[in-house]
Amino acid sequence: MTVGVLLMTHESMGEALIGAARHVLGRLPLPVEVQEVAANADPDQTLRSAAANARELDRGDGVLVLSDLYGATPSNIAQRLPGLGVRMHCVSGLNLPMLLRVFNYPEQSLDELAQTAATGGRGGIVVDTP
Amino acid sequence: MLEKEITISNKLGLHARASAKLVQALHGFQSSAFLACRGKEVNAKSIMGVMMLAAGMGTPVTLRTDGPDEADAMQAMVDLFERKFDEES
Numbered sequence: 001m002t003v004g005v006l007l008m009t010h011e012s013m014g015e016a017l018i019g020a021a022r023h024v025l026g027r028l029p030l031p032v033e034v035q036e037v038a039a040n041a042d043p044d045q046t047l048r049s050a051a052a053n054a055r056e057l058d059r060g061d062g063v064l065v066l067s068d069l070y071g072a073t074p075s076n077i078a079q080r081l082p083g084l085g086v087r088m089h090c091v092s093g094l095n096l097p098m099l100l101r102v103f104n105y106p107e108q109s110l111d112e113l114a115q116t117a118a119t120g121g122r123g124g125i126v127v128d129t130p
Numbered sequence: 131m132l133e134k135e136i137t138i139s140n141k142l143g144l145h146a147r148a149s150a151k152l153v154q155a156l157h158g159f160q161s162s163a164f165l166a167c168r169g170k171e172v173n174a175k176s177i178m179g180v181m182m183l184a185a186g187m188g189t190p191v192t193l194r195t196d197g198p199d200e201a202d203a204m205q206a207m208v209d210l211f212e213r214k215f216d217e218e219s
Binding site for chain 2: 023024025026097100101104120123124126
């Protein structure tokens, strides 16, 4: 299995997270693209460009879209990708633990990887016990 | 099943890159591998598991391997700890 990973985020979020993941892991084990959505971006243009990114990433096993904030424009645009024929799951609430956990299980299928991402994102939130 | 206690000796402890190296070192082994400290045990093949120990320098950790290549997997882990994760010369 080789699922493609597409980060759809607000400006400067996606590249920064990928940079941090590269710092920790070195080479990333899955194909990755980042699409940052600027505040003044045209949604339809962004959708077309995201679809092109997703098609390039899809090696036959689908694309995992990770967006930073559910209900925000990057995530809302991602939800429209299946309408353009993209086989994907979108998981929102992207954080570094989510990203690292996804890259820890590169052999998983798209369905499995979506659950892996969600578990990683939730599990990475820790309240310190004094 | 094999078990060995070791003390973390690199300055930054089991931080993100060290955790990634540990997971990477165990990747090819069939055996399962675990790390335990302060009453918490995690899967040593999971980067987020290892990080959740938040184990710093001087922390004693118990390494455990279980499976057909448990001796080699244990050796790979011990080597990495003893080499201080190749972080310090």
